[in-house]
Amino acid sequence: xxxxxxxxxxxxxxxxxxxxxxxxxxxxxxxxxxxxxxxxxxxxxxxxxxxxxxxxxxxxxxxxxxxxxxxxxxxxxxxxxxxxxxxxxxxxxxxxxxxxxxxxxxxxxxxxxxxxxxxxxxxxxxxxxxxxxxxxxxxxxxxxxxxxxxxxxxxxxxxxxxxxxxxxxxxxxxxxxxxxxxxxxxxxxxxxxxxxxxxxxxxxxxxxxxxxxxxxxxxxxxxxxxxxxxxxxxxxxxxxxxxxxxxxxxxxxxxxxxxxxxxxxxxxxxxxxxxxxxxxxxxxxxxxxxxxxxxxxxxxxxxxxxxxxxxxxxxxxxxxx
Ligand SMILES: *[C@@H]1O[C@H](CO)[C@@H](O)[C@H](O)[C@H]1NC(C)=O
Ligand SMILES: *[C@@H]1O[C@H](CO)[C@@H](O)[C@H](O)[C@H]1NC(C)=O
Ligand SMILES: *[C@@H]1O[C@H](CO)[C@@H](O)[C@H](O)[C@H]1NC(C)=O
Ligand SMILES: *[C@@H]1O[C@H](CO)[C@@H](O)[C@H](O)[C@H]1NC(C)=O
Ligand SMILES: *[C@@H]1O[C@H](CO)[C@@H](O)[C@H](O)[C@H]1NC(C)=O
Numbered sequence: 001x002x003x004x005x006x007x008x009x010x011x012x013x014x015x016x017x018x019x020x021x022x023x024x025x026x027x028x029x030x031x032x033x034x035x036x037x038x039x040x041x042x043x044x045x046x047x048x049x050x051x052x053x054x055x056x057x058x059x060x061x062x063x064x065x066x067x068x069x070x071x072x073x074x075x076x077x078x079x080x081x082x083x084x085x086x087x088x089x090x091x092x093x094x095x096x097x098x099x100x101x102x103x104x105x106x107x108x109x110x111x112x113x114x115x116x117x118x119x120x121x122x123x124x125x126x127x128x129x130x131x132x133x134x135x136x137x138x139x140x141x142x143x144x145x146x147x148x149x150x151x152x153x154x155x156x157x158x159x160x161x162x163x164x165x166x167x168x169x170x171x172x173x174x175x176x177x178x179x180x181x182x183x184x185x186x187x188x189x190x191x192x193x194x195x196x197x198x199x200x201x202x203x204x205x206x207x208x209x210x211x212x213x214x215x216x217x218x219x220x221x222x223x224x225x226x227x228x229x230x231x232x233x234x235x236x237x238x239x240x241x242x243x244x245x246x247x248x249x250x251x252x253x254x255x256x257x258x259x260x261x262x263x264x265x266x267x268x269x270x271x272x273x274x275x276x277x278x279x280x281x282x283x284x285x286x287x288x289x290x291x292x293x294x295x296x297x298x299x300x301x302x303x304x305x306x307x308x309x310x311x312x313x314x315x316x317x318x319x320x321x
Contacts, residue, residue: 051125052141056080059316060149060281060307065097067313070113075121075139077317081149081281081307083196086110088154088161095164110168114150118191122175136175138190147177147192149241149307151221158200162218169193169217179216179237186236193218194241205238224273224280225249236277241307244269246285246296256292258299270304279306287311294319 060081061067061074074082086095087104095110125137125144137144154161169176177189195204195218204220222234222242234242249269250262258266270280282305286296297308297319310316 051075051139054078054140054142056140056143056146057317058301058305058307059310059313060151061313062283062309062311063099065108065113066099070097071117074313075148077313078140079310079313079317080140080146081151082114083151083153084110084114085153085155086161086165088156088164090160093164095161095168110152110165115168115172118148118150119171122172122190136190138175145188145190147188147190149192149194151194151196152218153196154198156198158198159203161198162195162200162203165193165195165218173217176217177219177240179219180214181216181237182214184237186240192240194221195219196221196243201233205233221281222278224269224278227273227276227278234278239278241279241281242273243281243283246282249282253286253292253296256286256295256299258296258303263299263303266300266303266305274304281305281307281309283309285309290315 054076055078057078057080059074059077059079060083061079062083063085064070064074064082065084067073070084071082084097085099086097087101088095094106096104096106097108097110097113098104121139122136125139125141138146139148140146152165154165172191175190177187177192179186199220201220204216204218216238219241220234220239222239224242224244225248226232227234227242250258250266253259253262273280282300285293285300285308287293294315297310297316300308308316
């Protein structure tokens with residue numbers, strides 16, 4: 001196997017490169033097929049130092065499952081956030097990953113593309129780990145306490161999909177950020193799950209009632225503009241990140257340059273959201289021309305946005321942080 005030839009010095013980028021080449025050469029197919037062969041196995045197919053040169057950046061890998069190698073491509077350029085869309089079908093334990101029904105295949109599941117690789121990465125990063133230790137190493141060797149955000153977009157009926165997601169997350173629990181309803185404390189983990197779209201508010205937000213459910217392992221993506229409403233139900237017991245459409249806060253920009261007034265407004269919104277302990281992601285940022293887009297990205301970071309919604313990872317990674 002090609003994996004046996006790897007030395008511990010290889011970086012993730014090299015490994016991804018190898019995998020892509022290997023898959024293309026041997027199976028003439030998709031890397032996902034290759035990854036799925038590792039499902040449920042204990043192959044240590046990359047070394048513990050695999051992210052050692054990667055500098056984490058405030059990038060959200062939007063529609064991450066479209067990438068040649070979901071998850072790995074994003075991590076290899078330092079994205080601290082990835083997003084996946086999932087589908088649940090009654091009577092089927094798997095959650096399928098894809099944009100629409102016709103894009104689903106049996107091999108592309110939350111387990112095969114995200115949960116199992118994440119478990120494998122975290123196990124590799126924590127070779128001595130025994131559950132019960134309070135400190136673990138995260139995804140990024142250069143910043144071991146940094147959390148990786150896993151956004152899960154619920155495409156099917158809220159409650160059954162949410163319940164399925166929770167059971168999928170069970171093996172990752174030792175690493176997850178969670179809110180403990182008994183102590184009223186949020187514990188920062190190495191992986192933070194944020195749910196979007198059809199997420200059932202009631203289930204995610206209600207104070208857990210039974211003692212076996214004292215902890216909340218998944219959070220809302222709070223609508224930023226509603227946070228200042230007096231009866232807003234979103235706070236850090238149920239939401240650690242929030243989102244809004246770029247234009248709903250900033251308006252239109254010309255030449256990729258936000259005006260001083262636009263920047264001040266954005267900074268004001270970000271400050272009030274941060275004061276609530278919630279991070280900011282804006283979607284639908286101007287995308288073209290590229291030079292303007294990059295200017296907007298820089299402006300957003302300068303104003304304090306926590307996550308950039310990005311489709312072109314390689315460019316975003318080079319914009320200069
Ligand atoms: C799923 O993976 C198996 C091997 O693990 C392969 O034989 C099959 O063709 C794949 N199916 C799809 C739809 O990619
Ligand atoms: C985890 O706990 C075990 C046993 O208590 C200990 O030997 C080990 O050093 C700890 N690991 C870390 C990373 O703290
Ligand atoms: C949650 O908080 C309660 C009360 O402080 C504590 O007994 C329990 O161990 C905590 N559980 C976790 C998983 O942190
Ligand atoms: C939980 O903690 C927050 C501050 O972190 C506090 O505002 C709130 O009142 C507490 N809630 C309860 C029920 O103790
Ligand atoms: C947070 O929101 C929940 C419901 O959405 C509410 O029950 C709780 O009192 C709020 N907590 C604080 C500290 O505002």
